[in-house]
Amino acid sequence: MLKRSKKTVAMLATAAVVLSVPAYAATTGPTVQSQENQAKNVIMIIPDGMSLPATTIARYMLDGNENGQTKLNMSNYYVGRVKTTWAGGPITDSAPAGTAYAVGHKSTSGALGVDATLTPKATVLEAAQQAGKSVGLIATSEFMHATPAAFSAHDKARGNYAAIAEQMLNQNIDVLLGTGATKVPAATLDILATVEAKGYTVVDDRTELLATDATKLWGNFSNFLNDKGNMSYDIDRDPDKEPSLAEMTQKAIDVLKNDEDGFFLMVEGSKIDWAAHANDTIGILSDTLAADEAFKVAVDFAKKDGNTVVVSATDHGNSGITLGHYDLTGYDSAPFSILAPLREATKTAEGAMALFNTEKSNVNDVLRAYGIEPEGYQPADAASSDRTTKNNAKVNALIETFKSTKASGDLVKIMNQLAYIGYTTGGHTGEDVAIYAYTPAGISKAPLKGLHENTDVANFMASVMGLNLAQATADLFVEVTDREGATIADNTLTLTENGKTLILKANQSTATVDGASVDLQGEVAVAINNRFYVPQSALDLLQ
Known part of the structure; x- marks a missing residue:
């Protein structure tokens, strides 16, 4: 493992830090707090854009008995809520949202790893490296996307991919799994050549990932549906080619756990957010469940290890997704089966649209992949007072519209109408979000209980590893x-x-x-x- 030299105990212990709110903020150097209040390792899982109703609906997606009694893995570890505001308002962009979790400061829209004055601040990942820990990042987006970049780069504009990628490549991150090597022109920055020159083992598919015993690992996995620089939604992926988020999490843990000084790992389920922007319910549920499986992997390791804290929270809400919309009249008599159509889908909207042939003549195949019956639903009398009859008439009209337009935006409307899933927007939303945590014996979850600022999460993670973010900032910038x-x-x-x-x-x-x-x-x-x-x-x- 490539590790930074540890600072002396004296340097680490000198700076007393005054932080704005939490009693658990790291106010002294890493060696000062009593060991029983510390953990060697922290794993943070960020299901990006996962509004709380998505977890409710995901239970029904998972539950073949239709009654919603099946729990997600994260359900038993719910501890509180997080406010997702940025420095300038109530509804945040992913860059300042990730930055709040990474550095413990509110920031401006589009900015990464800086405070509201655009001054760089050390991230939890960087402070962990200073303490001699190994570090890793996982995302299903391109690796320089907002959330992973917020933990490992500093820039005023999240779209400055070349500069952000260059910083991340030079950070000596031990494990980085995701994709995006082609998102920067090679003439500007040849990412793969640089990665290989720095001694990383590069893996391109699931088989290579699972087989490698490399200690310095870079994953560059394609979306085999469209190769657009992001990974496939979990339900769409070819399991022989693309690893799941849970498998990437397990591999990263297997590599990082060998460091006697511990590790920090951030795992992002990136495309929940993307599906929410598109109002693609199947995409949201697919990758919510994938993030939940990654959470299980992390907690299973933490329980065996006894020295690992796991924290999970989305960075913001997205889409205003609801179970129930305006056409669900007589909602108090609606059966569990209204959500059954969700389980008929075998592809997200992106995955289904990728099935179109050149002439786009196989529209029925696309509809069936998305869980829709191409010939429509009966009875379909719009004048009827019966809820299902009236709704089916609307569903059938939407099917005909999609057959004409063959547009992804029209495809998602069919499922949302059929399963009574409502949306208020195609953008981010400002509600509080859930936080989940597992802590081993001797470490209290109490600091995360109740309602917290998003910046408090960074301070908790730093504190529990005995790190001092303010001193790290003074050392690095x-x-x-x-x-x-x-x-x-x-x-x-x-x-x-x-x-x-x-x-x-x-x-x-x-x-x-x-x-x-x-x-x-x-x-x-x-x-x-x-x-x-x-x-x-x-x-x-x-x-």
């Missing part, structure tokens, strides 16, 4: 923009002090001092908002 002897040009710092000259490019972790190359062990320089920040370790080279 020293501003040198106006420092005497510094010049900045072409995103590169040249700093002369004590007769020595340091040259360090933004997004890089290799410096030169008087022409000699020095590896900063994954500590990366950052240029953001016309300011330049370098790790203290780089400045120490000039002493």
Whole structure:
């Protein structure tokens, strides 16, 4: 494992930190808190965009008896709720949402790893690395997407994929599983070549992932339906080619657990959010259940290990999904079977649409894959007072519309009408979200009970590992923009002090001092908002 050098106990213990709210915030260095209040490992699972009603509906998707009594794996670990606001309002973008969980500060829309003034702040992942722990990131989106990037990069704009990817590549992350190597033009940044040059074992499919015993692992898995730089929804994936989120979680744990100093792992079920944007109920439920299986893997390990905390919370709500909509008249007499159509689907809308042949003449195959009967539902008298009869008339009209347009947006409307699933929007929503946690003996869940700010979650994770986010920030991000002897040009710092000259490019972790190359062990320089920040370790080279 590539590990950063640990700071001395004295350095770690010096900075007392005043944080805004929680009593459990890390106010001292990593070695100060009593060991019985600490865990070596923390696993955070983020089912991105998973509104609470999605978990309710997922139980019915899972429950063949239709009565909703089957529990999700996470159900028994519910501890409280999280407010999902960002610095400027009640409904957050994924970048500041992930940043709140990663650094413990509210941020601005689109910004990653920074506070509301666009000043970089150390993430839980970076602080864990400073303490000598191994670290990993998993996502079903491209790896530089908002949530994984929030834990491992610092930028004012989440769309700056080249700079974000460059930072992440230079962070010395031990395990990174997801996809997205083609999302940046190779002429700008050849991601795979860089990954291989840094000594990673690269795996491209499920078979390679399960077989490898690499200790430095990079997964680049394609969506074999469309190869658009993200992984397939769980229900759509080819299990011979793409690993599940649970399998990726298990592999990451198997690699990281060998570090005697512990590890931090963030796992994101990225595409719940994408399905919610599309109002694709099947996609939401598919990947909610996949994230739930990943949660089980994490908790099963934590119970055996005895030194691991597992935390799970979505970063924000999305879509306003509800069980029941305006056409569910007589709702108090509706049977469990109204949700049965959800279990007929074998593909998400994305997966079903991928079945179209070139001429798009096989529309019936697409409908059946999405759980819809192409010939419609009877009886279908719109004038009837019977709820099912009236609804079937609307469903049949939507089927005919889809046969004409062959548009994904029209396909999802059919299932939502058929199963009485309502939506208020195709965007994010501002409700509080659930938080789930498993803690081993000696570590209390109490700090997460009740209603909390999203920033509190970062502080809890840091505290339980004995980490000090403020000290890590001071170590990793020293501003040198106006420092005497510094010049900045072409995103590169040249700093002369004590007769020595340091040259360090933004997004890089290799410096030169008087022409000699020095590896900063994954500590990366950052240029953001016309300011330049370098790790203290780089400045120490000039002493």
